[in-house]
Amino acid sequence: MTQHLAAPTAPTSASTTGDRRTGWWRDAVIYQVYPRSFADGNGDGMGDLEGVRGRLPYLKELGVDAVWLSPFYASPQADAGYDVADYRAIDPMFGTLLDADALIRDAHELGLRIIVDLVPNHSSDQHEWFKRAIEEGPGSALRDRYHFLPGKGESGELAPNDWESIFGGPAWTRTVNPDGTPGDWYLHLFASEQPDFNWEHPAVADEFRSILRFWLDMGVDGFRVDVAHGLVKAEGLPDLGAHDQLKLLGNDVMPFFDQDGVHEIYRSWRRILDEYPGERIAVAEAWTPTVERTANYVRPDEMHQAFNFQYLGTAWDAAALRDVITTSLAAMRPVGAPATWVLSNHDVTRHTTRFANPPGLGTQLREAGDRELGLRRARAATVLMLALPGSAYVYQGEELGLPDVTDLPDEARQDPSFFRAEGQDGFRDGCRVPIPWTAEGTSYGFGAGGSWLPQPEGWGALSVETQTGDQDSTLELYRRALAVRREHPGLGAGTAVEWLRAPEGVLAFARDGFVCTVNTTRAAVTLPAPGRVLLASGEVALGEGDFELPGDTAVWWAV
Numbered sequence: 001m002t003q004h005l006a007a008p009t010a011p012t013s014a015s016t017t018g019d020r021r022t023g024w025w026r027d028a029v030i031y032q033v034y035p036r037s038f039a040d041g042n043g044d045g046m047g048d049l050e051g052v053r054g055r056l057p058y059l060k061e062l063g064v065d066a067v068w069l070s071p072f073y074a075s076p077q078a079d080a081g082y083d084v085a086d087y088r089a090i091d092p093m094f095g096t097l098l099d100a101d102a103l104i105r106d107a108h109e110l111g112l113r114i115i116v117d118l119v120p121n122h123s124s125d126q127h128e129w130f131k132r133a134i135e136e137g138p139g140s141a142l143r144d145r146y147h148f149l150p151g152k153g154e155s156g157e158l159a160p161n162d163w164e165s166i167f168g169g170p171a172w173t174r175t176v177n178p179d180g181t182p183g184d185w186y187l188h189l190f191a192s193e194q195p196d197f198n199w200e201h202p203a204v205a206d207e208f209r210s211i212l213r214f215w216l217d218m219g220v221d222g223f224r225v226d227v228a229h230g231l232v233k234a235e236g237l238p239d240l241g242a243h244d245q246l247k248l249l250g251n252d253v254m255p256f257f258d259q260d261g262v263h264e265i266y267r268s269w270r271r272i273l274d275e276y277p278g279e280r281i282a283v284a285e286a287w288t289p290t291v292e293r294t295a296n297y298v299r300p301d302e303m304h305q306a307f308n309f310q311y312l313g314t315a316w317d318a319a320a321l322r323d324v325i326t327t328s329l330a331a332m333r334p335v336g337a338p339a340t341w342v343l344s345n346h347d348v349t350r351h352t353t354r355f356a357n358p359p360g361l362g363t364q365l366r367e368a369g370d371r372e373l374g375l376r377r378a379r380a381a382t383v384l385m386l387a388l389p390g391s392a393y394v395y396q397g398e399e400l401g402l403p404d405v406t407d408l409p410d411e412a413r414q415d416p417s418f419f420r421a422e423g424q425d426g427f428r429d430g431c432r433v434p435i436p437w438t439a440e441g442t443s444y445g446f447g448a449g450g451s452w453l454p455q456p457e458g459w460g461a462l463s464v465e466t467q468t469g470d471q472d473s474t475l476e477l478y479r480r481a482l483a484v485r486r487e488h489p490g491l492g493a494g495t496a497v498e499w500l501r502a503p504e505g506v507l508a509f510a511r512d513g514f515v516c517t518v519n520t521t522r523a524a525v526t527l528p529a530p531g532r533v534l535l536a537s538g539e540v541a542l543g544e545g546d547f548e549l550p551g552d553t554a555v556w557w558a559v
């Protein structure tokens, strides 16, 4: 399965793409590709690196600055590639290292940067170290690189502590000794096929520094760091003692999440990134209780960006949005990092569907809701997001206004948490359905074969082909928005917005030479026109000195 390629020498120019700007990442729009579902180059029903490479011109034309690829490494796919068996090899399902090399080179030629996913909290249970740790039995030195512990109770039949897996069920699995007797337990905060590394062990830290260098030498521009908040566990792995642990997630510091010790790891990584030319970056996937704690991950000697999950979780409500925008900007200012904004990713229900439903239902929904309303709000939400200072993330297919596929049959589902939570949770497959590229045809142009998750009826009406050239389409709205953002670099720059007085339910703020107005209510409001319309998410009626802002609509003005 493993094929290693002699790494090309690191580029010697100051930048991988010829772009001379410094701090490219501060206002970059970064497009997330979920390789399984983006484009299938070889017709086996599964997206792959060749598929992505073939669509790079589409991404260039869309107007994004960088592409983040979810994992494509050798993996048994127990968690769609977030269970890595070999960090230096490509899974044959996605291609080869030569394909990765070609993809990185082509992207750079087009002026697009490439960010790869790094999964340091856990490996696959098929990783060489873990396999040997199991095979060699209790005395194996490799067990120290994971968390192996004897169980509690008379014969070790109880898990070492009360931690629960994020995917449901206990966070511990008991091993079987080579002689067939029940053995020690190992920790896995996610699926049982994803054993957590022990980051206290120097071999683990060394290995990841080497993996970073491997991919930096391949020419990547950065890393999205998976579960960045999880690497260090509280001393002694203390019981949590809480009954509903999942409710605490994201609201509290847990003994396995957001421990202060993680920051030393990122400082050592930053030193490596800084050795390379071209401003290579790291982005934290850190689910922390507050934006202030998220800011710890992007102090000047740590990572460059962190996802703003508080923003992602905010309802379509002017007051709540204003609050999260203000707090996010304020939290990032003292550490000098850009704020980031994100509405969708491969782990949550797409925002078109979240906004189609009443607020407060969480980020994994089973209800399609009012699709027209959801799309209207989603378009407005994007126009708002792209007017905020900092960097923005776009998840593949949101530029097509794709809804979540909420009615996937249970037999089609692959999300491990669906199975671990006995079908009560784990609806992440709904946002992972392959992209429709063409109006008709096999898998709507996703590939020459089928599609690993069934695409719903009518998917072709949302395809790139159908939307291209239709000025009312969501795709053309994204293209225009990104073009305007490029022409007016001021849109993503800076660290603050100036809030303007606005009626309840309406947001209005000024930036250098711009005003953005957003109506989060369903009723139209009439407001004084602040300038010339640059972009609108829906129809806007201009009057004599004023304008009517329809419900769930956002507008950019040049002033």
Ligand code: GLC
Pocket: 079, 082, 083, 119, 190, 226, 227, 285, 346, 347
């Ligand atoms: C992150 C990924 C998610 C994955 C989990 C375990 O949250 O985004 O998809 O299941 O980590 O690696």
